[in-house]
Structures are given as C-alpha cells and as structure tokens.
Amino acid sequence: MPQATTTTHPTMCLKHGDFHVMDSDCWDVTLDWYFSSQHLNDQASRDAYLAAVERQMLDNLIRNR
Ligand SMILES: [Zn+2]
Structure with missing residues (x-):
C-alpha cells in the first residue's frame, strides 16, 4: 500500500x-x-499499478497531440 x-x-x-x-x-x-x-500480491499490484499509470501517460500524450 x-x-x-x-x-x-x-x-x-x-x-x-x-x-x-x-x-x-x-x-x-x-x-x-x-x-x-x-487479490494481487504486493509485487504484482505494484507492477500492475505502474502499467496502469503508463497507459494513462500514453493516453495523455495521444490526447495532447
Ligand atoms: Zn495527480
């Protein structure tokens, strides 16, 4: 957490x-x-969180183009 x-x-x-x-x-x-x-363990939830943030970053880039 x-x-x-x-x-x-x-x-x-x-x-x-x-x-x-x-x-x-x-x-x-x-x-x-x-x-x-x-339901995810610590490492898996951290990895999934960073992946979700990266997706959000890419969305921002696409939207700001
Ligand atoms: Zn913020």
Missing part, C-alpha cells in the same frame, strides 16, 4: 498519468485502484 497522504515525495499518479506530489484527489484514485487490486 502507498504511504499516508501526508507525504511530500513525488509519487506515480494514476489520476494524472504523471510523477508528482499527489493531492487528496490523486490519492483517492490511487487508493481506489489498490483497493480493487487486493
């Missing part, structure tokens, strides 16, 4: 498909994602 919402370190953000210091909206999306992936 990610650290508490008080962190000031940049984190891979699923909501924005970006690497930044996340606000509470970002954490809502991320924690929802982890909640829905509880």
Whole structure:
C-alpha cells in the first residue's frame, strides 16, 4: 500500500498519468485502484499499478497531440 497522504515525495499518479506530489484527489484514485487490486500480491499490484499509470501517460500524450 502507498504511504499516508501526508507525504511530500513525488509519487506515480494514476489520476494524472504523471510523477508528482499527489493531492487528496490523486490519492483517492490511487487508493481506489489498490483497493480493487487486493487479490494481487504486493509485487504484482505494484507492477500492475505502474502499467496502469503508463497507459494513462500514453493516453495523455495521444490526447495532447
Ligand atoms: Zn495527480
């Protein structure tokens, strides 16, 4: 699971498909994602999360073209 919402370190953000210091909206999306992936083990959920963020990044690139 990610650290508490008080962190000031940049984190891979699923909501924005970006690497930044996340606000509470970002954490809502991320924690929802982890909640829905509880059937995965730690490593698998981390890998799947990064894959989901990468997909979001690609979506952003396509949309901003
Ligand atoms: Zn964000």
